[in-house]
Amino acid sequence: MGHFKPVFLWWEESNGCVVAKLRMELLNPDGNSWWIPKENSAGSATPNCTKKARRQMCRTCNEKHPHIFKQGFICVNKTCEAFWTLNGAKLTDEDTLDYNPAFIAERTEWNAEIRSPFSLVPKVLPLNEENDHVYSTMRAAYKGIVCPQCHGCIQRKRMDGYFCETPGCGYSRLQLLPTLNIRAIEQAHGAQFAGHAIPCHSIADPIKRRETSFEGPWRVETFDAVEGSTVKQLHSNETINSQPGGPNEMLAQMFQAGLALERRPMKQSVVPGQLTSHFSNNFGLPYKYSANVPSTPFAEAPKLVRDALNRMIWAGTKASEGEPMPPLNEALVLGYYMDQQIGYHDDGEKELGPTIVTFSFGSSAKMEIRMKNKYFYGATGKNLDTYDPSQPIVDGCFEPETRARMNQEWPGWTESERAAEFKAFKKRYRKKNPPTCFETVLRHGDFVIMQGKPLQKYFEHQIANLGDIRFAFTARHVIPELLEANDQDKLHYGDYTLAPEDAYTGDMDVLAGRAQ
Secondary structure, eight states, X not given: OOOEEEEEEEEXXXXXXXXXXXXXXXXXXXXXXXXXXXXGOSOOOOOOOSOOOOEEEOTTTOOEEEOOBTXXXXXXXXXXXXXXXXXXXXXXXXXXXXBOHHHHTXXXXXXXXXXXXXXXXXXXXXXXXXXXXXXXXXXXXXXXXXXXXXXXXXXXXXXXXXXXXXXXXXXXXXXXXXXXXXXXXXXXXXXXXXXSOOOOEEEOTTOEEEEXXXXXXXXEEEEEOSTTOEEEEEEOOHHHHTSTTSHHHHHHTGGGTTOOOXXXXXXXXXXXXXXXXXXXXXXXXXXXXXXXXXXXXGGGSOHHHHHHHHHHHHHHHHHTTTSOOOOOOEEXXXXXETTOEEEEEOOOOTTEEEEXXXXXXXXXXXXXXXXOHHHHTSEESTTSOEEOTTSOXXXXXXXXXXXXXXXXXXXXXXXXXXXXXXXXXXXXHTTOOOOEEEEEXXXXXXXXXXXXXXXXXXXXXXXXXXXXXXXXXXXXXEOGGGSOGGGGGGGGGGOOOOOGGGXXXXXXXXXXTSOO
8 A cells, every 4th residue: 555656657458448557656755665575674765766768769650658568669659550569560469568677667756745645544443533423433434444453454344343353463442333322313314203204205107106004103105016016114203213112222222232243245246255335144044145144043133133023023914914924034134334325136035035024223214126127128138238028028117119019029030130129229228227116215213015026026126324324124034945955954043933922013002192
């Protein structure tokens, strides 16, 4: 790591593309670079700014360039007819080129001493900032730090603080967040409703509002999607949240409950081992999504998890509209700091049942649903460059009449006719993402229930934290027979019996006698 200054720009050709290259020098060349072994870190001499690689003028464009490569002079002016040629021959990707050591070793003399704008070593939060819930949830607080003991790099893996993984170090800095208070967290994100909540959402085809009802203190909104699938939101309020054992008390327990929320390695990532931006832990039967999350049996789960599960069972049963609901035998807990989100995905794994129940805590969040690309456009591939007439025409998709005609006539067309039709069709959507067809704000204490496998098959959803810190419990039914072979010995993890006296009943009478 270090601050560098760009000193020379040139152009090269690679894989048929013309690309820019930069040579950079350390801003403070007298110091030791981080990659220099400790045994060689006695300090570097003042750089020699007089030694330069040989310069030569291109006979075609009359521009002078350094000898960048050992193999000889190459014009790196991309507008020159002699660009990327060596001894008159055009270079290809099969040609081997080595950078000229004299060019790499050049140093530039600056007419003024330039200081680094800031330190690249993240500081450990001072105590007064640890106790500030706003600062302690900002991006600066969940970035990595340099260990003050061994000076190794520490990733922010745990939501409750830092711990150094360098063998033999043992440094930790945990409990960086104070006791959470919903009034402090939500003060910038709208009113806390005492009576029935006012919703904040928008819908578009094919999502349609079915009804709004008021059940006890809850405002309940039901939306129909496709093939009998639904989205139901139960809006909470301050009266519900402030009940004994309710969401306010549950939020205050989050960091004392032993939830062990951590950033987990992603299954697929550009950089191997990359961690999720959010923090998570799983309870009940194993659930495999985009990250590898271990699971803890419900019997060993903190009481907070079981209390949340009790409430999610109540909400899921209400959303099932009289139909038997498979038992919720898995609960994923997610934690989000400021500006964090979980991007578009679906919960359509084959081992999952049709009911997905989410219980929100802390800051408000925006939930969005959109149709998947392959169903909205009928096209597949990374760039939606292959039309697939076998894809169903789902209500609300892009140009359904055009797709119906194309699907009907596709078998009789020649390849050139298919290409021409698809090119004209594709030109009208230009690889745009499908529009959002459902958007809502999930507030502290709210439930959202997605019901039906078609919703997960045809649509995807994302959730973004709108405030300082947010938690979400999401419960599902994992079909035990479809667990992976190496998880069959964990079938007891999902065992949970809810005693009748412990069942949550919805606080149905808390608004009785209050002015409406």
